[in-house]
Amino acid sequence: MTTAPAPGPGDAPTAFLEVRDLRIHFPTDDGLVKSVDGLSFQLEKGRTLGIVGESGSGKSVTSLGIMGLHTVGQYGRRRARISGEIWLDGKELMSADPDEVRRLRGREMAMIFQDPLSAMHPYFTIGHQITEAYLVHHSDAGKKAARKRAVELLDRVGIPQPDRRVDDYPHQFSGGMRQRAMIAMALVNNPELLIADEPTTALDVTVQAQILDLIRDLQKEFGSAVIVITHDLGVVAELADDILVMYGGRCVERGPAEKVFSEPRHPYTWGLLGSMPRIDREQTDRLIPVKGSPPSLINIPSGCAFNPRCPYADVPAGGITRTERPELRLVTGGDGAAGGGRHWSACHMAEEERTRIWTEEIAPKL
Amino acid sequence: MFAYIVRRLFAVIVMLLVVILVTFGIFFAIPKFTGSDPALMYVGKQADPAAIEGIREKLGLGKPILEQFWNFVSGLFAGRDYVSANDSVHCPAPCFGYSFRHESPIWPELTSRLPVTLSLAGGACVLWVTGGVLTGVVSALKRGTVWDRTAMTVALSGVSLPIYFTALLSLAVFKYKLGWVGGEYTSFADDPGSWFGGLILPWVTLAFLYAAMYARLTRATMLEVLGEDYIRTARAKGLAEPVVIGKHAMRSTMTPILTVLGMDLGALVGGAILTETAFSLPGLGQAAVAAINERDLPMILGVTLITASAVVFANLVVDLLYAVIDPRVRLS
Amino acid sequence: MKGHEDHEDHAMKIPGQQAPSDGPEALLTVEGLVKHFPITKGLLRRQVGAVQAVDGLTFDVRTGETLGVVGESGCGKSTMGRLITRLLEPTGGRVAFQGKDISHLGVAGMRPLRRDIQMIFQDPYSSLNPRHTVGTIVGAPFRLQGIAPEGGVKKEVQRLLELVGLSPEHYNRYPHEFSGGQRQRIGIARALALNPKLVVADEPVSALDVSIQAQVVNLLDDLQDELGLTYVIIAHDLSVIRHVSDRIAVMYLGKLVELTDRTSLYTKPMHPYTKALLSAVPVPDPKRRAKRERILLKGDVPSPISPPSGCRFHTRCWKATDVCKTQEPPLLALEPGHQVACHHPENAPEAATAGTTGG
Structure with a gap:
């Protein structure tokens, strides 16, 4: 049991929200933009999932996909190509009648957008x-x-x-x-599912603190499932029970928030943590950025999407990082009984090697 | 809101004064500086010197320019008398001028022609707004499809074909060849049926030109609005698509259309010159053409004033409608 | 008009109590700097008020240091940046660069100084002309100043591109061929072309992704070491500011509320606003979520058109008393090198607190 459990298509869901192998591709003049390319996760009611990633990682596209907003109002020839399964409270939404999904929108699942000024009708x-x-x-x-x-x-x-x-x-x-x-x-x-897409990015920090408090209180009061989408690791650390790190349209690491922050097992997550200036400690050293830029979603690198930017791309033998896409694997000992959550990561490097690199090379510098 | 209306009305009064000043300047003051004789322009080239002198006296062309302006403005509101040594003519308020060529005041002539022009502009406007906006919306929703391309190609030809071409073509086909539509302009009060019959062809011709522009404008605006975040919000609420488009998107799409509509309607009241001429409609545009041919300066001046005032008033209406549509205008 | 009187008052008070150090170390000196943007109304453009964007700032920037300026939107930090680079003319007060008063210099007067003072902007998408090649953009300062660098402009531009971590072969490319981070590097290369002494960066990394942001922060760091630059870095992100700055100025509604070195500011902030600001920043550590004490401020920042009387922060401050509503607190050094404008400062030595509240 080291790879991700793969429930077959159509199998009954085990969680309140279950996303299986979600793919959202947009045809453009330059080629097919693979914004989301095989994403799976589960979320229970009363829990908050933080989806973290940089621009173009597919995090916002995912949220609109769950809401079914890529299929309405897509006039003209270029429709998004969507596949996979989205189970919400026992109903599969991808195969459901569009009008049925519309009636769920706003009632069972609702969304908060980034910029409230442009997201409200001025008239x-x-x-x-x-x-x-x-x-x-x-x-x-x-x-x-x-x-x-x-x-x-x-x-x-x-x-x-x-x-x-x-x-x-x-x-x-x-x-x-x-x-x-x-x-x-x-x-x-x-609503039983609330999706907040960068809910505080457009706000000042003192107002952000008020809004984060409000979302947390409301979650306790309403007991809904919450997805918070953000590029800000601080915001997920404030809100999320579980964290999903996205890169190039896929999940590279997923687990309980504390695990992902204290024992991250993917080099991209290390890069994010190393890139971040810290407010909570004196830091005289240089930041440890990820080299290069995020990948083009039209030409996602073969093998592991992160390999051109990964300092450890050559550690696994045989250039496997450039040819084969790593699957999500359960982190040993990540099956923490106390937290109840499970820690997954998608990397070709042996786990002992990653544990060693994190504890010896990365963590001391942060 | 009240303050806004007062402000707009005040602006309109200022604008009208400017319009009068500029018109007056073009017809009376500039000739004085360039050395040409307005009196000569008023009577035509073949007039004898005595007649010219008489007119110069009647118009008070020898008086200071400010006094002339005052007489001109007061004539608009109180009427005026053109007096010379030999005779005098009375021009009752509102005195837009007196045609010495036809020996009659301008105003009655203008008012007799106004209904024709209003009928033409109003009817065409209803047609082009409905047709243009509908086409534009459907095009936007079916962006990139055969429908969209066809509609936009037709719209492009509508914008680029000269109106006298489409007018003559439609006359040739529908009136002379097929005989579907009938003859002369009849006033609505006399016979609504033949009023409609006489105007349908000019309406369609004029509306085709404008509908094409409005379709393109609507399509572009609608596409932009559909990309707005608040449209996504409306969908995320679970609103049905017809509500999203018909209520949320249309409300925003109307704003730029109203702006252009105000300008177009205002300008059309001055006469759709080409359309009126092509269809022999006795409207203001036709009067303007005739006046230019006859060098009947007071008539040209009268039409100019009417057109300019119509544009100003149309803009006032648009501004007030803005305030109704957009709370940011109303409440700021 | 009221704002104007405030400023007079302020300008008189500050120099007496806190003489700006005109010593050799001050590269840039700012005294009582004011910028009001008039609000006009009606056809006659009658002035009905003013946005008091910057309202009496006094500080200096020392050679070789990085001065961080933080504050929320509307605090006037960007206006301040444009004033000290003289992209805007101050309404009042004085800006002196290397002892020379530049407050009201015209375009011609500023031209020689443009070599020494450069600016980096927030948005790498709109600040680069899309129709010009990278070579033209980075080489523009040479043409504008009529300077022929040794070895020619092209060679110099290529050297600059290498300096900021771009390939010299990018010379003939256009901005749209670059990612956000690379564009920001182009902007930096342009700013460095004439070997400036002072670089003012307005939100240099806030439009960039986290991983790219770190690259640019490191680049700014390296360039400072290599070229001995002096930075004024304006940002809303307190984490970035903590990382890059030697000294930090905190602004609120056009005023400086606190100015001190990095360590003092983050370990023992004296102004309640600074304290609240620091506590509001989400910490990327889920373990500390439960433990931390957060000060939640009420409401939003008031409008700079009619700022509150007295201390501008009193409407949101939990320590505010009557004196705060009527008397504007002067910016005082309560500890060596730690200036704060507050009637009831936190973490302050006893004597200082008594002194201010009594006065």
Whole structure:
């Protein structure tokens, strides 16, 4: 049992959210952009999964894929090519009727976007946009009830004088308030899955702290499953129970947050940690960046996508890193009984070797 | 909102004054500096010196330029008398000028022609907005398909074909060859049926040109709006696609279309010169052409003033509509 | 008008209490620097107010150091950067470079100084002209200044490209052929072309991915060692600022609230705003999540059009008292080399605290 368990297509899911071998490709003039190329993970209710990666790693595309947003509104010839399975609460969404998926959107699964100013329609009031989200899934509810619900939620997310501010337009809110309103909009139907795509990237750090607190509190209160997508390791460390590190459209490492931060087992994760200036300690040494740039998603390097940037690409014998794609493997001893989570990584290097490199070469320099 | 309206109205008054000033300047002040004689232009080349002198006196061309301007402006609101030693003519308010060529005030002539032009512009506008916007939206939604390419090719030809070509072609086919549509312009009050029959061909011809522009504009705007984050948000809420497009996307797409519409309508009130001429519609445009041919300066001046005022008012309406559509305008 | 009076008040107070060191080590001296952007209204462009972007800054930049400037959006840090590079003209106060007052120099007067003062911008996508080759972009300063480097412009540009870690063969390529990190390197090469003394970098890495960000931070580090550059680095990311800076200035709503060396600032911040700011930064260590004490500030940063009276931070400060609402705290050195503008500073020596609260 060292490779990832591979439930066959159509097998019943074992988790609340289960993504199996998700592939999302976009045809372009220059070639096929493989934004997500074989991604699998599971998420239980009440847990928070942090998906970390740099631009072009496929993290945002994944979230829109789960929401089914690559298949609606894709007019014209160039549609995204999507395959794989997405199980949400026992239902498979990829093969489901699009209208059925639409009815799940906003009700069972909701999303918070990065920039709340551009993510809200400038011509409609905050209240209108929230009640609209409520009424579309509660056709029997009256406008009054919907408005009451909107005010209630604005109050819950910490908007002062919600019964007055509900009639304001987005431009009358400050950045932090808009993100609170956006969260209220996402929570209006008590979704069981909440996806936050870079929820605090557009905000100042003091406001970011408020929003992260709010998301954490709401998660406790609503008990939903939460996916936080971010490039900021600090944000995932604040919020996530589990972390999934993406590179070139695939998962390279996945595990409980503490494990991934304290005993990372993939050279890319080491690179991310080494690249990051630390606020919490005096650091006089140079940063340890990853060389080169993220890969082109049209020409993903063969073998391990990370091999051109990996300082250890030649450690495994026979150039296997350039020819064969490494599968996710369970990290020995990562099967921590206490944490309950499992630690996986996709690297050709022998595990003892990676453990040695981390403890002897990388960790002391961080 | 109230302050906004007051501000806009104030701006309109200022704009109108500027329009009057500039028009006056072109017709009265500039000739004075360049040395040509406005009086001569008013009566035509073959007039005898006595007549020219009479007109110069009636128009007060010998007076200081400011006084002339004052007389011109007050004439617009209170009417004025053109007096010379021999005779005098009265031009009742609003006095846009007096045609010495036809020996009649301009205003009644303008007002008799206005309904024709308004009928033409209004009807064509309804056609082109519906047709253009619908085509543009469908094109945007079916971007890259055969439909999109065909529509945009037709639109391109619509923009590039001269209107007298399409006008004459449609006249030749539908009126003379097929005999589907009928004759002269009839006022709506007299006979709505023949009013419609007489205008349908000019409407379609004029609308074809404009619909083409509006289709391209709508398509481009719609594509841009569809890429906006708030459209993605609307979908993420679970709204059905017709609501996303019809409500969220259309609302934003309308803004630039309104701007252009205001300008176009304003300009059209001055007369769709080519269309009116081609279809022999007795509108303002045709009057302008006739006046230019006859060198009937007061008439040209009158049409210019009407057109400019119409553009200013159309812009006022657009500005007010903006405030209705976009809360950021209303509340800032 | 009110803001203007504030500034007068401030300008009088500061030089008396904290004389800026005009010693040989100060490369750039800033005194009572003010920039107000007028807000006009109506047809007559009547001035109805002003964005008080920068409102009385006094500090100096020492030769060879890196001064980090942090603050949230709207604190005026970018405006400050454009003032000291004289891309903007100050409304009031004085900027002196190597002892020479450059506050109101015109384009011609600034031209010789453009060699010595250079700027690196945030967005490597919009700051490079897409129609020019890399060679043209990096070589532009030579043409503008009418300087012929030894061995010709091309050779010099290729040397610069190598210096910032690009291949000299990239000379004839266009900006769109490069990634964000590489473009930022091009921007740096351009800034270094004339061998400047002072480089002002406005958010040099915030548009870059984490792994690329580290490459550029290291590059800036190396270049400083190699060329003896002096940096003013403006950023909102407190982790980056901690890594790169020797001394750090914290700005809030157009004012300096704290200015000290890196270690003091991060280990014992004195201004409550600094403390809150530091505690708000998410720490990339899940183990410390439960333990840490976080100060949550109320609300958002107020508008710089009508900043709060007295101490501008009093509306969000948990320590604010009546004196904070009426009296603007002066920027004082409560410990050697540690200046703070607060009536109730944290981590301050007893005597200093008593002195300020009493006054």
